[in-house]
Amino acid sequence: MRAARGAAAGAGLPEQVLNTLTEVRLFGIGEVDGRLAGVTARTAAYAEAGADGVFVPRLLDLGVLREPARGLLPVNVMAGPGGPAVVGPAEAGVRRIGVGTGVAHAACTAARDVAVELLGEGSCGALDGSPDFSALNGLFGK
Template sequence: MTRFEEFRDLHRTGAPLVLPNAWDLASAAALAGAGFRALGTTSLGVAAAAGRPDAQGDTLAQTLLLAHGMVRLDALVSVDIEGGFGDEPEQVASLGRELADAGVAGVNIEDGLPDGGLRPLGRQCAMIEAVKDAAPDLFVNARTDTHWLPGHTALTAQRAAAYRSAGADGVFVPGLTDTAAIADLVRSLDVPLNVLYSPAGPSLRALTDLGVRRVSCGSLLFRAALGATVATARAVALDGAVPSGLPTYAEAQALADAYAERL
């Protein structure tokens, strides 16, 4: 079974694929070492770690560097390529082919624009088609930001159907938490629906019952790491209790072995 086939199967069998999202090589190695078979990247984490804003299309170099490192792990990798890091379908197709050739199993491509609007539907479909033509086996998870950007919620079903017709292997709707709307969208699609996990939204069990096939963590783990970092520093400064169970120096140092063994 190829990595593409295995990644696709993770959306079809058993419980939904819970996809944790890494922002650097250490977080990716730690998640793979914890037993997660598939990993994603988080564009917010990658951008913030580089001192750049998210979703502006200027972290291509950092994204590629992380992707080329993560494929050396014993894990299947899906890369968040934001809006494709290019305005032309040919550019996005070239990126998809490069990632597939490097060992990446899937990509997310989103339709939200930095100005708060959505990329024209025909243009987004052309990008999806171009990627699938260039890398037919690559799992293209078409993300629509209709529930994140104000005023576009009613367009969700239309966009999801159009992206599926363009060749998308899955549809991702971050911000979608209403159970009735999730159930309706699952029924309307013949490809896996991916939602973003929200602590305030439906539980994993509820999402399973609704028919969701993939649950992404997005930037949650990155933000949790930032919060834990600050909380630990404050504990030291205030002579308080530092959280227990932290990785040891040796355990953190050993994360590099996960890459070295596959060189």
């Protein structure tokens, strides 16, 4: 983190935002009861090293989320299936809510559904409601 902060400043980008990642929750690092302490310890170390924020994927328990959100750095989380609506983390103090690779996963799921239908029934009802080229192109003009 210190090296990244120095490199950004050396490149004339002293305001470059450096967001860190703690994978304690994502990969289940350590004992369950100690994971919040792990997130807190890593966040403190990142803050001391010059980070601007911390990303804590899979931390969507609003009761637990309030703790790091009151900490040294702004907290960012990844929303997804089974998680709370975005208003919950926002009210808990989260600064940024992303979906990670969720949009790509949804697109792959849609492609799979079309392929299964085409190969199985020979129909393409899974494409019903899809926007035409004009509508898609219009999305990029905004």
